[in-house]
Structure formats: C-alpha cells, structure tokens
Amino acid sequence: MVGNALPTGLMALWNPRDYDSWYLTPLGRVSDAIEKSHILALAGVMPGEKAFDAGCGTGIYTIELAKRGAYTAGFDNSLDMLLSAKAKAEKEGLTINFLAADATGLPFKDGSFDIALSVGMLCFIADMDGALLEMKRVLRPGGRIVIGVLNKWSPWALLRRIKGLFKETVYDRARNVSPPQLKRALITAGFDAVEIRTCLFFLPVNSSLYLKLAKFCEIPAGFLSPYTGAFIAASAKKPM
Numbered sequence: 001m002v003g004n005a006l007p008t009g010l011m012a013l014w015n016p017r018d019y020d021s022w023y024l025t026p027l028g029r030v031s032d033a034i035e036k037s038h039i040l041a042l043a044g045v046m047p048g049e050k051a052f053d054a055g056c057g058t059g060i061y062t063i064e065l066a067k068r069g070a071y072t073a074g075f076d077n078s079l080d081m082l083l084s085a086k087a088k089a090e091k092e093g094l095t096i097n098f099l100a101a102d103a104t105g106l107p108f109k110d111g112s113f114d115i116a117l118s119v120g121m122l123c124f125i126a127d128m129d130g131a132l133l134e135m136k137r138v139l140r141p142g143g144r145i146v147i148g149v150l151n152k153w154s155p156w157a158l159l160r161r162i163k164g165l166f167k168e169t170v171y172d173r174a175r176n177v178s179p180p181q182l183k184r185a186l187i188t189a190g191f192d193a194v195e196i197r198t199c200l201f202f203l204p205v206n207s208s209l210y211l212k213l214a215k216f217c218e219i220p221a222g223f224l225s226p227y228t229g230a231f232i233a234a235s236a237k238k239p240m
Helices: 008-013 016-024 026-043 060-067 079-092 128-137 155-164 179-188 208-224
Strands: 050-054 071-076 097-100 113-119 139-150 192-199 231-237
Touching: 016 026, 016 079, 026 060, 026 113, 026 139, 026 192, 026 208, 026 231, 050 060, 060 071, 060 079, 060 113, 071 079, 079 097, 113 128, 128 139, 128 179, 139 179, 179 192, 179 231, 192 208
Parallel strands: 050 071, 050 113, 071 097, 113 139
Antiparallel strands: 139 231, 192 231
C-alpha cells in the first residue's frame, strides 16, 4: 500500500494482519467490492498484458491483475506486506514478481508495462508528482495508469480527521486530494485521456443492514453529487 517516504511513526501501523482484517468487516467487504468494480473496469486488463501494482500492500489488486491473465509485478517498501502478498499469491497458484522498491525509482526499463495500477499509495508518499512521472516512464506509449486515492471532498475525510483527534490512525498523515487536483496532477505528469470518477457515497457505518440499503444509493448519489464519494478512481494514458 505504501511507497517512499512513509513517516517512521506510521510504519508500525502497516501490519498485514490488521490491514487485511478490515476487509473482513461489513464495511470493508462492501467498500472493497465497489472500489474494485471501478478500478478494474478502468484498467480493462487483457490476458498477456504486462502490469504492475505500485504500493501493492498485501497484494489485493496485484492478485486481481494476475487472475485476469496479466504478467504482473507488485512492489512495496514494507517487507511484511510483501511477504503476506507473496503467500497469498502462492496459495492462489499465481506467479507474481514481488519486490521492494521506491515509488520514485522503479527498477524497470522505460516502456516495460501496459498498465500501471496504484490504489492508496499516492496518499502516503511525500512525492506524488515524482511517483506519477516514474510510473509514466515505465509505461509503453499508449499504456494506461489507474489510480485510487482518498477524496478530500467526502464526508469520510472529515470523519477521519475528527477520529484522529482522539486516536492515532494510519490516516492521520494521509494526503486527501480532490478530483480536480488528481486530474491536474495526471495532466502535469504528461498523461492524457484522463477519466475521473468517485464512489462510496454512503457514510462509513459498519452495519450489514445499513450497508445493504446504502449500496442501492450509489448510482443516484453519484448522479446527484458525482465528486463527493469517499474513493476516487482515475485512469489516464501515456501519449503515443
């Protein structure tokens, strides 16, 4: 999940078991399913393509790329997260190249990949612009980047700030960005054909009953207030 320059005080909070446990909660399961539907639709993975997952964490998206037939690499700066991701991939019978790397200095040649995917990482690194430039470098001309970040225009961002007043969480020093900010960052990095969408318009209430009802509000809420979902999913292309 994380790339370069994660504050030292937060390193202990990136525990693979604790990280994955959130996805077992009602809120985690629903949020993950909705986020994945957007990210993977934007990625449009085709069998035989070469893809990498930047800040792969425990391999949640890395494994999804590989399952869709992509030759996949995943990198992170947390050895514990990489070991967890590797164990998951082996259990699934997938061959994935996991490696420790810095988001602003990738160990890949220019134009090596068709897809660069990164969910969450850009919220937790110091040099977001540098990471975008580096991901563009290793994409082939016409290759696509798919990004997932936290939306500062969402009620979730406000609730996280309030929670942070009382308890240290991994989100305390996270960078929340707005949809226009992310679009500008992608254009500044030299990408074009930028598409921005948001999702998770319901409140983060960890109740199965509430979430069953809230899921049905996603489409109308997105129509009425398209830039206020808690999660931003974006895609863009490297010019030919």
